[in-house]
Amino acid sequence: MAEKILVIEDEQKIADFLKRGLIYEGFQVQVARDGETGLASARDQLPDLVILDVMLPGLDGLEVCRRLRAGGSTPILMLTAKDSVADRVKGLDSGADDYLAKPFAFEELLARVRALLRRVRPNEETIFRFADVVLNVATRQVTRGARKIELTTKEFDLLHYFMRNPRQVLTREQIYERIWGYDFEGESNILDVYIRYLRSKLELNNEPRVLQTTRGVGYALREE
Numbered sequence: 001m002a003e004k005i006l007v008i009e010d011e012q013k014i015a016d017f018l019k020r021g022l023i024y025e026g027f028q029v030q031v032a033r034d035g036e037t038g039l040a041s042a043r044d045q046l047p048d049l050v051i052l053d054v055m056l057p058g059l060d061g062l063e064v065c066r067r068l069r070a071g072g073s074t075p076i077l078m079l080t081a082k083d084s085v086a087d088r089v090k091g092l093d094s095g096a097d098d099y100l101a102k103p104f105a106f107e108e109l110l111a112r113v114r115a116l117l118r119r120v121r122p123n124e125e126t127i128f129r130f131a132d133v134v135l136n137v138a139t140r141q142v143t144r145g146a147r148k149i150e151l152t153t154k155e156f157d158l159l160h161y162f163m164r165n166p167r168q169v170l171t172r173e174q175i176y177e178r179i180w181g182y183d184f185e186g187e188s189n190i191l192d193v194y195i196r197y198l199r200s201k202l203e204l205n206n207e208p209r210v211l212q213t214t215r216g217v218g219y220a221l222r223e224e
């Protein structure tokens with residue numbers, strides 16, 4: 001059964017971004033736009049995980065977090081406005097299990113969500129295979145055949161996104177939103193640059209190409 005995630009976030013753009021991405025990943029998603037509504041939803045719906053924004057109208061996120069924590073052990077991922085140590089300490093003090101500073105890319109959030117859910121349900125799939133490429137989410141290791149491949153965080157997230165959606169064309173827009181975030185604006189060739197990096201690492205020994213270009217649309221993980 002799909003895991004239920006409650007998103008407590010007043011900012012429409014971010015709430016929509018989270019809802020769209022999480023539904024795409026197979027979660028059930030409910031959004032509350034303020035703290036009181038969020039607390040009521042948490043009581044009624046018993047979500048498997050709560051994503052909670054710190055800056056909320058009315059009851060702020062820290063207070064919501066304290067009250068949620070007093071009522072149970074549902075994992076809480078807190079979204080903070082800035083990555084300051086003080087904010088982080090306040091969030092963790094109020095009982096959050098993890099926190100993420102805005103702005104963030106969807107893949108970053110998804111990795112945190114899955115890690116928190118794994119603590120509760122340790123059997124979730126962590127190893128992805130495509131052809132001779134193996135990606136382990138838990139250890140963040142990637143191999144091709146017997147060869148270990150060192151990837152940066154963004155390269156890993158990008159490959160992980162492809163490995164979860166094999167043989168599907170992922171559009172440039174989808175990839176930008178997932179890997180670079182909802183605040184990523186404008187024309188850019190950064191994606192093409194990263195695809196080049198990934199290909200050069202994946203094809204170091206002249207192995208067959210697995211990341212294919214669909215001209216004008218995007219890229220797909222596919223054998224030639």
Ligand code: CA
Pocket residue numbers: 009010011053054055056
């Ligand atoms: Ca907010």
